[in-house]
Amino acid sequence: MKKLYTYPAKPFVKWVGGKTQLLDDIKKFLPSDLSQRNDVTYIEPFVGGGAVLFWILQEYPNITKAIINDINEELICTYRVIKSDVENLILELTRIQTEYLALDNVERKNYFLFQRNRFNEKNNSDVKTAALFIFLNRTCFNGLYRVNSKGKFNVPYGKYTNPKICDEETLRADSAILQRVEVLCGDFAQTGKYAGDNVLYYFDPPYRPLTETSAFTSYAKNGFDDAEQMRLCNFCEQIAKHKSLFVASNSDPQNVDNEDYFFDHLYKRFSIKRVSAARMINSKGSGRGTISEIMISNVANVY
Structure with a gap:
């Protein structure tokens, strides 16, 4: 796979939890025939810094339409x-x-x-x-x-x-890519109206904090708690019923508690795997290192 930095379009901001380092893992969860499909629509309801967005639209030029969304008004602006x-x-x-x-x-x-x-x-x-x-x-x-x-x-x-x-x-390259992207601002659920066959979603929501102190960044003033994580799971089930495919990332609670099966139980109907990721942003160097994250998908259920 081509690395993100070989493409001209890439994230225009640094972003906590950016997915540049996980692109290889994300690609493994995508449909194996994605590059052969025609007129694919890509949807990212929590676009954040856009690492996956810019990579996937350059890696797969057959994705003819994309829709991004975020609740952060200034980011979407x-x-x-x-x-x-x-x-x-x-x-x-x-x-x-x-x-x-x-x-x-x-x-x-x-x-x-x-x-x-x-x-x-x-x-x-x-x-x-x-x-x-x-x-x-x-x-x-x-x-x-x-x-x-x-x-x-x-x-x-x-x-x-x-x-x-x-x-x-980078800004000009990003602008060129964004010409085929519809940009929304608001709750992630508003992207549900686009669900259907030949539609691929990638979810990168605010991660469930591993500890109280790890919730250092409030993405929006109302936060994203366990009730929101459950609402997102219900949303994934709904779009799956409309034959959309999805891949989702989140924190792995078992990094700190081997008995915490929150996501394993929540997404038990789907494929769940654990991948290694570097914790990139921490005020103390000792707090940085490799941790496990989870990847959830219904692609394995379809193929």
């Missing part, structure tokens, strides 16, 4: 701007990058906090919102996206020497 107004976004990011890199570290922190406040005011143009979203992602601590109970982005400043705030080549 950024996707839409990259799709429809990428040149003005590049101009704005270039301006921000020039201003930022000319500052010393103290001035950079103040600049970051000023722009973070502007971002949280939520009264910016779409291009400005997208530019601030990318700027904050490239300059905040560890590239996290975390909001408080009021929905305000609150990740602190990160001390990067020379961050690449404006990646023109």
Whole structure:
């Protein structure tokens, strides 16, 4: 398989739980004849940073239509701007990058906090919102996206020497790929209306926390608890009844409790396998390493 970095289109932001490292495993769960199918529709209800999206649309050019969704309004605004107004976004990011890199570290922190406040005011143009979203992602601590109970982005400043705030080549490549993508914003369940034969879903929801302290990033202010995980499972059962195929990723509770069969019981009707993944973002180096994640699919049930 070609690695993601050999393709021009790739994630335009760093993202917690990004799937670049798991693309080989994800491909093993896809239908073996996917490349021979005609007019496939690909749907990703939790698009996040888009690692799987950009890879799969370049790996399988026979996927003629794609639909992405996310509950994060600013993230989806950024996707839409990259799709429809990428040149003005590049101009704005270039301006921000020039201003930022000319500052010393103290001035950079103040600049970051000023722009973070502007971002949280939520009264910016779409291009400005997208530019601030990318700027904050490239300059905040560890590239996290975390909001408080009021929905305000609150990740602190990160001390990067020379961050690449404006990646023109990637943005233009992403824009080209996004021309065949419909971009939605809201609850994942709204993608259910597209379920049907020759439709492939990939789910990468907010992971079930392994410990209380591992829930460091609140993807949306309302969170994603066990009730939401069960609602997602019910959704998978519904789209399977409409002959859609799906692959889903999640955390493996057995990393910390060998008797925790939450997902094994929840998805008992489907194929469940465990794969190895590196924990990429942690404030302490000792907290990083290889862990197990689960992959769930109904593809094995069909073939």
